[in-house]
Amino acid sequence: MEKNIKKLEKIARKVRRDIIEMIFEANSGHPGGSLSCVDILTTLYFSELNINPEKPKDENRDRFVLSKGHAAPALYSILANRGYFDEKLLKTLRQYGSILQGHPDMKKVPGIDMSTGSLGQGLSVANGMALAGKVSNKDYRVYIIMGDGEQQEGQIWEAAMTSAHYKLNNLCAFIDLNNLQIDGEVDKVMGIEPIVDKWKAFGWNVLQIDGHNFQQIFDALEKAKKEKEKPTVIVAKTVKGKGVSFMENVCGFHGTAPTLEEKNRAIAELLD
Amino acid sequence: MSKKATRQAYGEALVELGTINKDVIVLDADLTKSTKTNLFKERFPERHFNLGIAEADLMGTAAGLASCGKIVFASTFAMFAAGRGFEQIRNSIAYPKLNVKIAPTHAGITVGEDGGSHQSVEDIALMRSIPGMVVLSPADAVETKKMIFEAAKYDGPVYIRMGRLDVETIFDEATYNFEIGKANILKKGNDVTIVATGLMTIEALKAADILEKEGVSVRVINMGTIKPLDEKTILKAAKETKFIVTAEEHSIIGGLGSAVSEYLSEIHPTKIKKLGIYDKFGQSGKATELLKYYNLTSEKLVEIIKENL
Numbered sequence: 001m002e003k004n005i006k007k008l009e010k011i012a013r014k015v016r017r018d019i020i021e022m023i024f025e026a027n028s029g030h031p032g033g034s035l036s037c038v039d040i041l042t043t044l045y046f047s048e049l050n051i052n053p054e055k056p057k058d059e060n061r062d063r064f065v066l067s068k069g070h071a072a073p074a075l076y077s078i079l080a081n082r083g084y085f086d087e088k089l090l091k092t093l094r095q096y097g098s099i100l101q102g103h104p105d106m107k108k109v110p111g112i113d114m115s116t117g118s119l120g121q122g123l124s125v126a127n128g129m130a131l132a133g134k135v136s137n138k139d140y141r142v143y144i145i146m147g148d149g150e151q152q153e154g155q156i157w158e159a160a161m162t163s164a165h166y167k168l169n170n171l172c173a174f175i176d177l178n179n180l181q182i183d184g185e186v187d188k189v190m191g192i193e194p195i196v197d198k199w200k201a202f203g204w205n206v207l208q209i210d211g212h213n214f215q216q217i218f219d220a221l222e223k224a225k226k227e228k229e230k231p232t233v234i235v236a237k238t239v240k241g242k243g244v245s246f247m248e249n250v251c252g253f254h255g256t257a258p259t260l261e262e263k264n265r266a267i268a269e270l271l272d
Numbered sequence: 273m274s275k276k277a278t279r280q281a282y283g284e285a286l287v288e289l290g291t292i293n294k295d296v297i298v299l300d301a302d303l304t305k306s307t308k309t310n311l312f313k314e315r316f317p318e319r320h321f322n323l324g325i326a327e328a329d330l331m332g333t334a335a336g337l338a339s340c341g342k343i344v345f346a347s348t349f350a351m352f353a354a355g356r357g358f359e360q361i362r363n364s365i366a367y368p369k370l371n372v373k374i375a376p377t378h379a380g381i382t383v384g385e386d387g388g389s390h391q392s393v394e395d396i397a398l399m400r401s402i403p404g405m406v407v408l409s410p411a412d413a414v415e416t417k418k419m420i421f422e423a424a425k426y427d428g429p430v431y432i433r434m435g436r437l438d439v440e441t442i443f444d445e446a447t448y449n450f451e452i453g454k455a456n457i458l459k460k461g462n463d464v465t466i467v468a469t470g471l472m473t474i475e476a477l478k479a480a481d482i483l484e485k486e487g488v489s490v491r492v493i494n495m496g497t498i499k500p501l502d503e504k505t506i507l508k509a510a511k512e513t514k515f516i517v518t519a520e521e522h523s524i525i526g527g528l529g530s531a532v533s534e535y536l537s538e539i540h541p542t543k544i545k546k547l548g549i550y551d552k553f554g555q556s557g558k559a560t561e562l563l564k565y566y567n568l569t570s571e572k573l574v575e576i577i578k579e580n581l
Contacts, residue, residue, distance in 0.1 A: 059341060106339075113339065115367050115368040117363070118364075120328075124331070124335070124336065124364070125336035127332070128336020128337040128338070129339060131337055132339075132340035136340075155360070158329035161326070161329075166321070
């Protein structure tokens with residue numbers, strides 16, 4: 001496992017470099033929330049998901065929904081590094097004619113299971129995927145990453161009821177809890193706490209981890225798989241802008257591209 | 273003439289469809305008895321899911337199921353499907369072109385007693401504006417059933433607008449052939465054309481009968497598909513008759529009348545009179561009372577045509 005974690009750390013650094021380069025090149029995009037979910041995404045795509053880049057539409061594959069679709073650069077880098085498409089395309093992010101839209105488009109990018117971007121809609125979709133698995137007696141699992149600000153959307157709670165009601169134990173959700181949204185700190189814009197109690201009250205198996213600790217991510221995923229009755233939500237404490245010192249916990253980097261100087265500093269910090 | 277509500281035909285069609293196609297999944301939002309999806313639920317409980325009073329979630333769940341190869345029929349009242357679920361339909365279903373059939377009932381003012389809050393006269397406009405959305409509006413029970421089967425065969429999002437009220441059966445189940453995007457000419461005529469949809473089709477036929485007796489030759493077109501519009505049939509009517517009257521149980525803004533006008537104004541400017549709801553909310557009352565109050569009658573069609581001949 002130790003060796004495995006070292007490998008994941010290396011991939012995560014590469015993904016973070018990609019994110020910075022992509023958003024710099026596009027001069028547009030969301031670095032903060034992309035960087036905060038990198039370690040979770042890396043673990044999922046390089047250690048957990050039952051997927052095959054050669055067969056992106058395999059009906060027995062595990063599914064993944066990036067409900068916080070503005071973190072698209074992280075997912076694009078992950079998919080390219082996992083072999084779904086040529087890494088060279090990463091620099092076309094948000095450009096006219098590119099498959100890499102500002103938010104994930106499942107019709108354009110191989111490996112993307114659902115088009116997302118409008119917040120609050122991902123969990124309902126993940127429920128549908130999990131229900132389809134149950135109806136068809138398939139044993140694939142469905143994973144989703146939501147944002148913490150996204151918890152303010154009412155549809156999340158409609159969906160949370162559905163997952164528990166239909167005992168979707170084949171569903172595992174992450175909340176990327178970085179405590180920042182566009183207008184500032186989540187608890188100041190519209191408080192979501194006590195978030196753990198809320199999900200427990202909605203009938204979910206709730207786990208809490210440090211979203212940058214690979215061992216804790218592994219362990220939580222294992223626990224989720226052992227749950228027989230309930231859907232699992234992993235409340236992952238993360239740092240917005242993680243890995244780039246001057247972006248960490250800075251609200252301004254929610255949706256702002258780095259300057260050339262900032263990009264160079266960031267890349268220097270993220271070298272292996 | 274026998275009468276049956278389009279929603280009743282929908283429930284019955286789902287049972288038939290579910291029998292031959294195991295991929296069909298039906299979703300509802302606490303209105304299974306009203307939308308008649310309870311008929312499917314009784315027969316195939318393992319393929320029917322009630323999402324509770326949560327229409328946004330209903331649409332998203334439908335999208336997820338469809339992304340995994342299911343043919344999903346999602347039902348609630350038209351107000352809550354097209355209205356509350358608009359953005360979920362747009363972003364989770366239509367943007368990724370998923371195979372979801374949004375099949376609401378209780379469209380239009382004939383919901384009746386529940387009043388204006390429940391009377392969707394804007395849903396065609398909303399759904400028609402979504403790129404790639406197919407919009408269907410059956411005139412009777414027979415057409416409803418054919419539409420449900422065609423919608424299931426079609427790969428992509430479809431909106432099928434049904435009503436609460438029992439409506440007269442116009443079509444013969446053995447001979448009627450519905451094809452998405454094809455209108456049906458129910459009556460040939462050369463003076464004027466009525467293009468009607470939903471429960472206004474029977475009113476159009478009645479109006480044509482009255483006018484025929486007075487020597488006016490009326491062409492009646494049933495427009496089961498609002499989008500994509502059967503432009504060929506419309507253009508032919510515009511060229512061969514003096515003017516066109518559209519008739520729908522929907523706002524005159526954004527519905528069938530708008531669709532016909534938008535098309536003809538660009539290609540063959542034609543005099544068009546629109547019969548529908550004139551920028552008003554509905555109100556409580558018996559369905560038949562409301563149809564009369566809002567002038568959605570054969571008598572009004574006759575009047576409009578006589579005034580414009």
